[in-house]
Amino acid sequence: MTDEQLMQIDAENPLAININRKVVLNGAVLSGTHGCGLSWNPCFPEGNGPEAKNVIQHYGLDPAYGWAIWRAAFPWTKKRKPKITTLSITLMQRPAAISGPHFHVSAPGERIEFIHPTTGTQHTLIVQEYEQREISREHFNSQNQESPTHYTVMRYALSQDLPDGTFTVTDCVHSDQPRQNRTNPNESQAFIGICVSIFGGREQGKLHVACSALHFEPVNDVEWRMVFYEKSREDVTVEMIQA
Known part of the structure; x- marks a missing residue:
């Protein structure tokens, strides 16, 4: 496929959710270190791997819908866990x-x-x-x-x-x-x-x-x-x- 076709596929794919995450803890922005993710495709349920099936069951998600599930790690700014007073998460789509x-x-x-x-x-x-x-x-x-x-x-x-x-x-x-x-x-x-x-x-x-x-x-x-x-x-x- 051409580069143009690949761009169109990526832009229109509902499961290709490329996002940046910003976590603010007690007014301070935390830096992410690593993460992982997977998708559940409802159109071809048999094509989803066992890990995706386990995640859908674990969170009680409706398999009739498509899901993109991400896990990301944001360590504390200091060695010890602080007292949490405020916590917010912002999801920002990558262009x-x-x-x-x-x-x-x-x-x-x-x-x-x-x-x-x-x-x-x-x-x-x-x-x-x-x-x-x-x-x-x-x-x-x-x-x-x-x-x-x-x-x-x-x-x-x-x-x-x-x-x-x-x-x-x-x-x-x-x-x-x-x-x-x-x-x-x-x-x-x-x-x-x-x-x-x-x-x-x-x-x-x-x-x-x-x-x-x-x-x-x-x-x-x-x-x-x-x-x-x-x-x-x-x-x-x-x-x-x-x-």
């Missing part, structure tokens, strides 16, 4: 990725107009810099593998700039996989694939940066994709204990 328009760039100064899929507001992406670059091979330590080093970097600004974390630009294709180093033909042919990425989408004031995928040869025409990140649910705060 879901929404695929946007594709576009091509040939030189700095180009302007790409687009409509925000949620607000309907028109924006303009203005290309400030656009150039091909190459990573030094000194950054790769493997003597048995050859890694792709060519990429394209684009710096751009937005008219009516969007809040941090709600918009980015990515390459429509993935990086080339590392390959056996041709200069060492006698070395073992087995190797572990490495996922190589370049930091992108970082904001410098009003200037944003996007980097393409890595390739063994320079790519003259990169197809870029806009990605929006939106929340479909409001934050929910539950007062567990009130003074």
Whole structure:
């Protein structure tokens, strides 16, 4: 499936509830350390594992509904358990990725107009810099593998700039996989694939940066994709204990 299809599946899946949790104890925010979770799918009850079945029974949940159950650990701020006077939990949905328009760039100064899929507001992406670059091979330590080093970097600004974390630009294709180093033909042919990425989408004031995928040869025409990140649910705060 394409990246766009995977984004749509993740955004529309009712059991893919990606949330952040904030626990406030006696007015102080606790830091989470670890957690785990599982889902109960009512459409295919036989496909649920024994652990999910036990959890549904333990909490007395109706198996006709879908459930996403999470457990998270929030240690005390001090070694000893404090006297609990107030306790609240806030559930915050992580923004879901929404695929946007594709576009091509040939030189700095180009302007790409687009409509925000949620607000309907028109924006303009203005290309400030656009150039091909190459990573030094000194950054790769493997003597048995050859890694792709060519990429394209684009710096751009937005008219009516969007809040941090709600918009980015990515390459429509993935990086080339590392390959056996041709200069060492006698070395073992087995190797572990490495996922190589370049930091992108970082904001410098009003200037944003996007980097393409890595390739063994320079790519003259990169197809870029806009990605929006939106929340479909409001934050929910539950007062567990009130003074």
